[in-house]
Amino acid sequence: MKRYQNMLMMIAVIALVALPLWMVKRPAPGADGKEVQIFAGSDDKAKDLVGTISPDYKPWFTPLMEPPSGEIGSLLFALQAALGAGFIGYWYGCARTRAKLDQANHRAARC
Amino acid sequence: MHIMEGFLPVKHAIGWSIASAPFVAYGLRSINKRIKEKPEQRMLLGVAAAFTFVLSALKMPSVTGSCSHPTGTGLGAILFGPVAMAPIGMVVLLFQAILLAHGGLTTLGANIFSMAIVGPFAAAAIYRLAKAARLPFGFSIFLAASCADLLTYVTTSAQLAFAFPDPVGGITASFVKFAGVFAITQIPLAISEGLLTAVVMNALVRFNSRELQEMDVTAPQEVQA
Numbered sequence: 001m002k003r004y005q006n007m008l009m010m011i012a013v014i015a016l017v018a019l020p021l022w023m024v025k026r027p028a029p030g031a032d033g034k035e036v037q038i039f040a041g042s043d044d045k046a047k048d049l050v051g052t053i054s055p056d057y058k059p060w061f062t063p064l065m066e067p068p069s070g071e072i073g074s075l076l077f078a079l080q081a082a083l084g085a086g087f088i089g090y091w092y093g094c095a096r097t098r099a100k101l102d103q104a105n106h107r108a109a110r111c
Numbered sequence: 112m113h114i115m116e117g118f119l120p121v122k123h124a125i126g127w128s129i130a131s132a133p134f135v136a137y138g139l140r141s142i143n144k145r146i147k148e149k150p151e152q153r154m155l156l157g158v159a160a161a162f163t164f165v166l167s168a169l170k171m172p173s174v175t176g177s178c179s180h181p182t183g184t185g186l187g188a189i190l191f192g193p194v195a196m197a198p199i200g201m202v203v204l205l206f207q208a209i210l211l212a213h214g215g216l217t218t219l220g221a222n223i224f225s226m227a228i229v230g231p232f233a234a235a236a237i238y239r240l241a242k243a244a245r246l247p248f249g250f251s252i253f254l255a256a257s258c259a260d261l262l263t264y265v266t267t268s269a270q271l272a273f274a275f276p277d278p279v280g281g282i283t284a285s286f287v288k289f290a291g292v293f294a295i296t297q298i299p300l301a302i303s304e305g306l307l308t309a310v311v312m313n314a315l316v317r318f319n320s321r322e323l324q325e326m327d328v329t330a331p332q333e334v335q336a
Contacts, residue, residue: 042179059117063212084164095318
């Protein structure tokens, strides 16, 4: 039952990611003929909103280091995810093996 | 939920940093104490931190046509208590602020406050309430983690609204605008985060039931399932 439940939850997550990709249609290019960006970061949208609410606001500090290109940025994001996923995988492997060995020991003890 | 570098006025930036600092300090102390008393829980602390690392790196598309990311702080807050997540969230936010120009050092305090303080406290509180109301275990986890995710983004919207009140409608109008950007986008992602947290928690219950009972996350009879 538990495994079945986990599977369903994973499918739901995949559906939640895939559905927007399918539902959101790219709007027609604006008057300037430029393609409209979709699926931009909400952080950037908030930045633009600050610009509309207080046009006079000037950021008083700039990032010390910016990824030189989008590729480098995605490299670092992938690295961050890999570190986390790697550790979770390590824990899962350890935990499973420990559970198996425990079971085997119990069985051996009973014989 | 990352407020960009330099995008909070100086006073706000300092104010949020001062507000966040004691939580980070107290969180560090609580983590140290726990690891000293129960070294076997180190692995679970690693899982909680790793989960935040993964989830906050995943930028997922939403129905509003923009992308955002979950926070992953609910799991650790339920396991280790909300303050423990303040320093862990800070590590993630520092990584992104320094290497990725995502978020920033001047806005670090504000971002810690939304992601690593408000979110975790919400998660822990909602989990307690759900447990007291005798809701099913998996559903309580889901509820706590997804509400924590959503409230993190509501907090960011409020922080930006305080800093940039609308010239006509004031803070309220500004909050509605920022929430339109952040909170609405976040709804499907919050659901995803709740589901993923429940998946990991199911695995924890299966493999680390003794630790979870010690940590008072599950009652003994729930673990037998």
